[in-house]
Amino acid sequence: MAGARGGGHGFVIMMQYWALGFVIAQLLQMAESQGGLQVGFYDQSCPLAEQIVRTVVERGVLQDHGNAPGLIRLHFHDCFVQGCDGSVLLDGAKSEKTASPNFSLRGFEVVDSAKAELEKQCPGVVSCADLLAFAARDSIELTGGKRWEVPAGRRDGNVSDNAEAEAMLPSPSLDVHQLTDSFTRKGLSQNDMITLSGAHTIGRIHCSTVVARLYPTTDPNLDADLAVQLKTLCPEVGGNSSSTFNLDPTTPELFDNMYYSNLFGGKGVLQSDQILFESWSTKLPTMFNVLSTTSFTSSFADSMLTMSQIEVKTGADGEIRRHCRVVNPVIAASSPASPPV
């Protein structure tokens, strides 16, 4: 009898330990899960997902270094329109791709290759939206920035509208209030905006974007030497609007804080960037980011984490696209079996 009672007591203690373990596991999971997304989301369903993306991105960046800035910008433009749902990747006569701020997006082929590889390994499991979030993170790390864990579980949207992209993506001619508004309406702070603009430490700008600062009069905030270089590359008459210039003329391929140093000397190629340094409300935090590459890349990772969770679709919302350029075909309900004759 006593033995039986002791056994029962032992069982109760065991259950208490089990319950405690369960609660701790839940709490840990909640800590890891952010905005419905979760770090290690594909651990069971496609354990090699992040490795596959990483390998393809590495190959893509090795072939063409421009794929790194291309993929980072793709993720930003994806998240600002319809949330981070892969909508920027969809083809179509009126899709986001056709909007003017998206004319120079690049990196689509890397996304296609990574998706093809993922579909071979785990068909219909990894969303294009997650793929893009992983690829942007990897691009930053591959060019010298800090790595962070990307919470996943985004699902793909099937709406991609160029008018919405025109309205949501900030233009380089906006003033500091308009720029800040375009970020705050997406749940990002002015500090996030200042930090994320640091992505312009790599990548390129086209003459067609820069000419507004050069002609008919030269923007007084532009460094005189830089203005001469830009005018040589992008003459007022007879120039090639598709010629490009490095956004960070100093260390164009490194994800460092030189972008902010450039702003000090009026060497911000993009008008909106230089505005961050000219305006009192944004000058100080901009100066803070210049202090060290380590503190910049660390804040950058934090702000990317916030940006990559904008209006995400999870659960039963959206779909897992089989090909990132097209929504999945609708499978027609099977017709009722014909009656026996």
Ligand code: HEM
């Ligand atoms: C603050 C508002 C922003 C404006 C107005 C802006 C505008 C632009 C423009 C006009 C270009 C050059 C396009 C061209 O001529 O080809 C560019 C390039 C780029 N932007 Fe931004 N941007 C902003 C914020 C961001 C953010 C938040 C990110 C990423 C987190 C980002 C990442 C990039 C990258 C990496 C490039 C280079 C792309 C390449 O080389 O293919 N930008 N941006």
